[in-house]
Amino acid sequence: MYGQRTIECLSNGKWDNPYPKCGAVSCVPDSTEENVRVEGLPENDGLVRYGHRLTFSCSDYGWILQGPNEITCQLNGQWSGPFPKCIGETCPLNTTVEDLKMERFPDIEGPVKPEHKLIFSCNREGLKLKGQREITCQPNGEWSSPFPKCEEVMCVAKLTVNMRSDGHPGPEVSVRPGRTITLSCVGRGVKLQGHSKITCLSDGQWGNPFPKCVGGKCGPPPKVNFADTTEITKKEYNSRERVEYSCFNKYTLVQSHPYSKYLTCEHGEWRGNIKCLKPCSVSVEEMDERGIQLRWAGQEKIFSPHGDEIEFRCKRGKYSIGSNLRQTCNDGEMNLPLCV
Numbered sequence: 465m466y467g468q469r470t471i472e473c474l475s476n477g478k479w480d481n482p483y484p485k486c487g488a489v490s491c492v493p494d495s496t497e498e499n500v501r502v503e504g505l506p507e508n509d510g511l512v513r514y515g516h517r518l519t520f521s522c523s524d525y526g527w528i529l530q531g532p533n534e535i536t537c538q539l540n541g542q543w544s545g546p547f548p549k550c551i552g553e554t555c556p557l558n559t560t561v562e563d564l565k566m567e568r569f570p571d572i573e574g575p576v577k578p579e580h581k582l583i584f585s586c587n588r589e590g591l592k593l594k595g596q597r598e599i600t601c602q603p604n605g606e607w608s609s610p611f612p613k614c615e616e617v618m619c620v621a622k623l624t625v626n627m628r629s630d631g632h633p634g635p636e637v638s639v640r641p642g643r644t645i646t647l648s649c650v651g652r653g654v655k656l657q658g659h660s661k662i663t664c665l666s667d668g669q670w671g672n673p674f675p676k677c678v679g680g681k682c683g684p685p686p687k688v689n690f691a692d693t694t695e696i697t698k699k700e701y702n703s704r705e706r707v708e709y710s711c712f713n714k715y716t717l718v719q720s721h722p723y724s725k726y727l728t729c730e731h732g733e734w735r736g737n738i739k740c741l742k743p744c745s746v747s748v749e750e751m752d753e754r755g756i757q758l759r760w761a762g763q764e765k766i767f768s769p770h771g772d773e774i775e776f777r778c779k780r781g782k783y784s785i786g787s788n789l790r791q792t793c794n795d796g797e798m799n800l801p802l803c804v
Contacts, residue, residue, distance in 0.1 A: 495547075619641070685707040
């Protein structure tokens with residue numbers, strides 16, 4: 465119905481409004497932005513009848529549709545949803561990175577829009593890319609990853625305890641492509657398995673598989689913080705022999721992976737991880753400063769292993785300011801409560 469649903473007869477014998485008319489329900493298309501593509505509009509600006517459906521997409525590559533991609537003309541002459549928009553922030557182009565070559569996809573000039581990509585490579589030999597080779601412009605105007613960098617190609621060799629490199633002291637060797645290093649093993653009966661000379665290739669890889677030091681014997685087991693061996697040690701140990709450790713009194717041995725109570729001789733070197741967690745020590749003076757005392761004992765020094773719970777109480781006339789009066793020893797540290 466188009467017009468007033470109720471009309472009234474006036475004193476002059478005329479109706480206060482014209483008779484209404486009944487016509488087909490139609491919806492009026494809203495104006496759209498230039499980069500919004502609309503499908504389903506009738507030709508020659510005809511009426512959009514009830515039940516008619518419009519679909520939307522963005523005409524610019526990389527822009528994101530904000531709003532419904534489909535709306536329908538309803539019985540009340542209104543659309544089922546608002547007309548959408550196409551949005552997209554542009555991403556900045558950092559062209560100051562040295563030795564970095566960038567390719568754009570799509571290969572067009574102008575602002576970098578969402579879903580546009582950059583593909584990177586290094587523009588000279590002897591360099592390798594560190595970071596993502598491909599990054600994408602996101603709708604918020606930020607790149608999916610930072611811009612990569614080009615770094616000089618190096619071959620890195622991490623030496624085991626029983627391995628040496630001639631002319632390169634230390635546990636790690638770094639050389640440029642084309643350089644050759646010579647490796648050897650130290651220790652009684654330790655032999656080199658593999659090539660003793662390996663050359664660095666242009667891609668940062670070694671020309672031959674990295675060798676190993678195998679066989680041989682180990683010397684006396686190493687010292688471990690807060691622990692000692694359970695048996696008298698020997699001067700030499702064969703491969704696969706192991707030594708057991710125990711922590712000092714009140715210290716706690718960690719036995720969850722990667723720790724255990726053993727070190728094992730393997731190909732001339734000791735392998736394994738041993739860790740002892742420290743106990744907590746709290747003196748009477750420290751408790752006096754915090755206004756606390758032990759809840760279940762007299763005034764004495766606390767010496768508790770890791771994981772032990774200690775319960776305190778406030779001294780007479782003092783009150784806790786919110787600290788938990790029950791505290792746990794954690795590898796030598798304990799947060800003492802405060803009472804004032």
